[in-house]
Amino acid sequence: xxxxxxxxxxxxxxxxxxxxxxxxxxxxxxxxxxxxxxxxxxxxxxxxxxxxxxxxxxxxxxxxxxxxxxxxxxxxxxxxxxxxxxxxxxxxxxxxxxxxxxxxxxxxxxxxxxxxxxxxxxxxxxxxxxxxxxxxxxxxxxxxxxxxxxxxxxxxxxxxxxxxxxxxxxxxxxxxxxxxxxxxxxxxxxxxxxxxxxxxxxxxxxxxxxxxxxxxxxxxxxxxxxxxxxxxxxxxxxxxxxxxxxxxxxxxxxxx
Amino acid sequence: xxxxxxxxxxxxxxxxxxxxxxxxxxxxxxxxxxxxxxxxxxxxxxxxxxxxxxxxxxxxxxxxxxxxxxxxxxxxxxxxxxxxxxxxxxxxxxxxxxxxxxxxxxxxxxxxxxxxxxxxxxxxxxxxxxxxxxxxxxxxxxxxxxxxxxxxxxxxxxxxxxxxxxxxxxxxxxxxxxxxxxxxxxxxxxxxxxxxxxxxxxxxxxxxxxxxxxxxxxxxxxxxxxxxxxxxxxxxxxxxxxxxxxxxxxxxxxxxxxxxxxxxxxxxxxxxxxxxxxxxxxxxxxxxxxxxxxxxxxxxxxxxxxxxxxxxxxxxxxxxxxxxxxxxxxxxxxxxxxxxxxxxxxxxxxxxxxxxxxxxxxxxxxxxxxxxxxxxxxxxxxxxxxxxxxxxxxxxxxxxxxxxxxxxxxxxxxxxxxxxxxxxxxxxxxxxxxxxxxxxxxxxxxxxxxxxxxxxxxxxxxxxxxxxxxxxxxxxxxxxxxxxxxxxxxxxxxxxxxxxxxxxxxxxxxxxxxxxxxxx
Numbered sequence: 031x032x033x034x035x036x037x038x039x040x041x042x043x044x045x046x047x048x049x050x051x052x053x054x055x056x057x058x059x060x061x062x063x064x065x066x067x068x069x070x071x072x073x074x075x076x077x078x079x080x081x082x083x084x085x086x087x088x089x090x091x092x093x094x095x096x097x098x099x100x101x102x103x104x105x106x107x108x109x110x111x112x113x114x115x116x117x118x119x120x121x122x123x124x125x126x127x128x129x130x131x132x133x134x135x136x137x138x139x140x141x142x143x144x145x146x147x148x149x150x151x152x153x154x155x156x157x158x159x160x161x162x163x164x165x166x167x168x169x170x171x172x173x174x175x176x177x178x179x180x181x182x183x184x185x186x187x188x189x190x191x192x193x194x195x196x197x198x199x200x201x202x203x204x205x206x207x208x209x210x211x212x213x214x215x216x217x218x219x220x221x222x223x224x225x226x227x228x229x230x231x232x233x234x235x236x237x238x239x240x241x242x243x244x245x246x247x248x249x250x251x252x253x254x255x256x257x258x259x260x261x262x263x264x265x266x267x268x269x270x271x272x273x274x275x276x277x278x279x280x281x282x283x284x285x286x
Numbered sequence: 287x288x289x290x291x292x293x294x295x296x297x298x299x300x301x302x303x304x305x306x307x308x309x310x311x312x313x314x315x316x317x318x319x320x321x322x323x324x325x326x327x328x329x330x331x332x333x334x335x336x337x338x339x340x341x342x343x344x345x346x347x348x349x350x351x352x353x354x355x356x357x358x359x360x361x362x363x364x365x366x367x368x369x370x371x372x373x374x375x376x377x378x379x380x381x382x383x384x385x386x387x388x389x390x391x392x393x394x395x396x397x398x399x400x401x402x403x404x405x406x407x408x409x410x411x412x413x414x415x416x417x418x419x420x421x422x423x424x425x426x427x428x429x430x431x432x433x434x435x436x437x438x439x440x441x442x443x444x445x446x447x448x449x450x451x452x453x454x455x456x457x458x459x460x461x462x463x464x465x466x467x468x469x470x471x472x473x474x475x476x477x478x479x480x481x482x483x484x485x486x487x488x489x490x491x492x493x494x495x496x497x498x499x500x501x502x503x504x505x506x507x508x509x510x511x512x513x514x515x516x517x518x519x520x521x522x523x524x525x526x527x528x529x530x531x532x533x534x535x536x537x538x539x540x541x542x543x544x545x546x547x548x549x550x551x552x553x554x555x556x557x558x559x560x561x562x563x564x565x566x567x568x569x570x571x572x573x574x575x576x577x578x579x580x581x582x583x584x585x586x587x588x589x590x591x592x593x594x595x596x597x598x599x600x601x602x603x604x605x606x607x608x609x610x611x612x613x614x615x616x617x618x619x620x621x622x623x624x625x626x627x628x629x630x631x632x633x634x635x636x637x638x639x640x641x642x643x644x645x646x647x648x649x650x651x652x653x654x655x656x657x658x659x660x661x662x663x664x665x666x667x668x669x670x671x672x673x674x675x676x677x678x679x680x681x682x683x684x685x686x687x688x689x690x691x692x693x694x695x696x697x698x699x700x701x702x703x704x705x706x707x708x709x710x711x712x713x714x715x716x717x718x719x720x721x722x723x724x725x726x727x728x729x730x731x732x733x734x735x736x737x738x739x740x741x742x743x744x745x746x747x748x749x750x751x752x753x754x755x756x757x758x759x760x761x762x763x764x765x766x767x768x769x770x771x772x773x774x775x776x777x778x779x780x781x782x783x784x785x786x787x788x789x790x791x792x793x794x795x796x797x798x799x800x801x802x803x804x805x806x
Binding site: 071074075077078081082085134183185186187189190193194196219221222224225231258 | 292293296299302303304306307309310311313314599692
């Protein structure tokens with residue numbers, strides 16, 4: 031009987047404990063934003079890692095997303111002779127939804143997992159304890175630069191993904207499917223509004239926060255040696271992807 | 287090559303991202319409509335169904351604005367339009383809700399009014415508006431039309447359908463065929479005769495026409511006369527028949543006469559003597575009538591030849607020219623009177639430093655738009671101070687005496703002639719009873735006038751210079767201010783303010799022009 035309650039209670043407690051830890055981690059990371067020392071060098075390093083080095087993977091993903099969108103909507107719109115609307119539909123989908131989400135998922139897979147692995151390794155090899163011993167706050171040294179980098183760089187990547195995606199979609203629509211270029215661009219620019227792009231960027235900033243925070247959290251609380259590091263990496267990708275997709279719905283519902 | 291530093295890479299990356307964002311932002315805004323400086327207009331529609339905020343407003347297919355707001359106002363749709371700054375619309379413009387594209391997107395089209403009409407200003411309402419035809423209404427109307435068509439076809443079917451109808455139709459067609467066949471035969475049989483007959487008729491009618499054309503006037507008279515004659519004949523015949531009836535019956539004097547042989551003889555005699563008398567009379571009367579007519583003819587011939595006073599009057603071109611030029615002179619004179627303006631004005635200036643006021647009453651006679659005469663009297667209490675230095679030598683002692691004379695409460699006169707060149711007018715003549723010149727500068731449709739007057743050129747003293755600003759906020763009223771005698775030293779300079787009224791006077795104008803004119 032007790033085992034049954036234990037079975038129920040242990041994961042619940044673990045979940046609550048997780049929420050508490052991630053909240054505390056987040057708050058202390060935020061508090062270090064406003065307290066010296068500011069480690070700009072570390073921030074730039076993380077921005078380079080999260081942002082610049084993710085460019086190619088994000089660009090390729092974005093380009094092909096736009097291309098396939100054009101192709102798919104073309105087959106749909108052709109049935110009622112509204113091919114000129116392909117550009118508008120493709121651009122709307124990319125700026126409002128696919129650009130932010132796909133970029134966030136790719137960055138979560140590339141940078142979020144790397145963050146979890148790096149911090150996890152430092153945890154199991156007791157480097158974090160060493161930092162504490164040297165009177166360097168590990169949150170300030172490791173977590174704050176990564177989260178800030180994520181919040182800044184993911185929207186930047188989304189801008190590029192939007193642009194590359196629309197370019198790819200236009201290439202397919204105008205170049206391959208032979209839709210009239212003037213109509214294609216005109217419909218796109220009249221129907222897409224600046225708000226569509228900006229709301230996508232706001233969402234992507236939240237996604238950047240989520241994926242870096244989850245990565246840091248999973249790494250920070252890694253236990254159990256090399257195996258634990260591997261588990262932390264996997265969990266960080268799964269949890270941040272789930273969080274991104276779930277929060278995407280609520281953010282969209284709140285903004286549009 | 288040195289590798290890019292970390293910061294440079296990140297900075298470059300962010301710059302590229304911001305540049306791309308900026309590019310996309312400018313593209314999606316589109317060049318269609320500039321919000322800056324736009325103004326709003328409203329239009330009311332019975333129905334604004336399908337119209338949405340931010341849809342375009344177009345003139346001739348060119349976007350000139352957007353729909354800013356749609357609201358309900360007394361059961362009608364009140365649509366607020368935002369129009370670009372440079373687009374000016376006139377009062378008789380019309381707003382329509384139109385449909386574009388296969389999906390039926392609604393937008394607002396404005397049909398611009400005639401260019402001459404007064405312009406619409408921001409916030410105005412476009413009075414004419416046409417709501418879109420409702421598809422349901424259209425369908426209902428089509429349904430009614432279809433009903434009517436069905437009624438017609440049913441009655442047709444009743445008339446023509448069935449065995450009776452078919453038989454009737456067949457009979458009708460049969461008859462038609464018979465008739466046309468018979469006609470055909472007749473025509474073919476009589477083709478030659480018919481041709482001749484037609485030729486004859488043509489010839490006859492041609493002759494007739496010639497005759498008619500030659501004698502058209504006569505014919506018309508003839509017909510009229512015949513008609514008159516026949517009418518009087520009718521009456522006469524009626525009377526005759528009555529008379530003859532009576533005579534036959536031996537009634538009245540004639541009856542008795544007719545029936546009496548003695549009377550008949552006497553009548554015959556009388557008639558004979560009457561005949562001889564009339565023959566004599568005829569000769570004399572005709573002669574005198576002829577001579578009268580001959581002298582008339584003579585007179586009219588002379589007039590025609592231009593002889594005598596009457597003839598000259600009628601025939602001489604000189605006369606006509608003189609009359610024309612006289613008329614032209616009259617016109618010119620009337621025109622002058624028309625442009626002739628006279629104004630009576632009163633104004634007062636209060637001079638602060640003199641603690642006194644100057645009053646002007648003046649008559650402005652303006653025979654032409656750019657020229658006027660100014661006559662007036664000025665009550666000038668401050669007057670003019672004359673300082674005379676008298677040096678007397680008495681018994682070898684030189685006495686310097688300074689006499690200050692102050693002319694007070696003088697009535698002075700103004701008489702000036704002014705000529706205007708565009709916004710500038712030059713005046714010259716008598717100012718406050720001394721000679722002077724002035725320049726006026728007019729602004730804002732003559733509502734504001736700046737004047738600089740210079741007069742009283744005394745060789746020993748500085749001339750009297752006066753600067754005056756005049757503002758006429760409403761017609762007839764003037765507000766004045768300025769500085770008087772500002773080069774004459776501290777004791778002569780004075781700032782002043784004042785007010786005045788001026789009237790355009792019609793009566794004086796007619797008085798001066800010397801002729802009563804009908805007032806317009």
